[in-house]
Amino acid sequence: MKVRPMQDSDLDVVVELEKTVFPDPWSRISFEYELKSNPYSLPLILEHMGEIAGYAIIWRIFEEFHIANIAVHPNLQGRKMGSYFLRHILSLKENCSYAILEVRESNQRAIHLYENFGFNIIMKRTRYYRNGETALVMQKIFSKEND
């Protein structure tokens, strides 16, 4: 497995994957914005046997390391690829002081993954998602001990 920067040529696969894993998928235009225009964005691809196994969009904005989007291919979920990917992602924090993300309250697998990596629920955003679901805001504070 390896992690590499996302490229324009990955977009067809990423956009299709996004539609299969999320009820409110990001549009192709959103991914293009992240790739081409957002100076704070770090779009990443997880590769397994030369194929796209997952992707992530990270915003590194001053002290904040925001995990805006992360997914593993449905056929490959539950095989620790998400854990491998998140470990790699967190190693890119540079001088950020905390990582933060939003997750659907019903998304137990993702919540479990984030808790494994030391994220805590710091807030709830009621009716945050289009279907009315609540978002949990989870944060991991970086310190010398948990680097």
Ligand SMILES: CC(C)(COP(=O)(O)OP(=O)(O)OC[C@H]1O[C@@H](n2cnc3c(N)ncnc32)[C@H](O)[C@@H]1OP(=O)(O)O)[C@@H](O)C(=O)NCCC(=O)NCCS
């Ligand atoms: C969330 C996601 C990235 C995790 O990737 P993954 O490769 O499936 O994760 P892993 O195999 O590393 O498993 C992570 C943990 O979840 C646990 N887990 C697996 N299925 C679970 C379930 N149904 N309920 C609770 N925990 C579960 C695993 O056991 C593992 O914990 P452990 O290491 O303590 O055993 C992936 O499932 C995914 O892409 N989901 C759809 C998109 C999504 O929800 N993204 C997150 C949005 S915030």
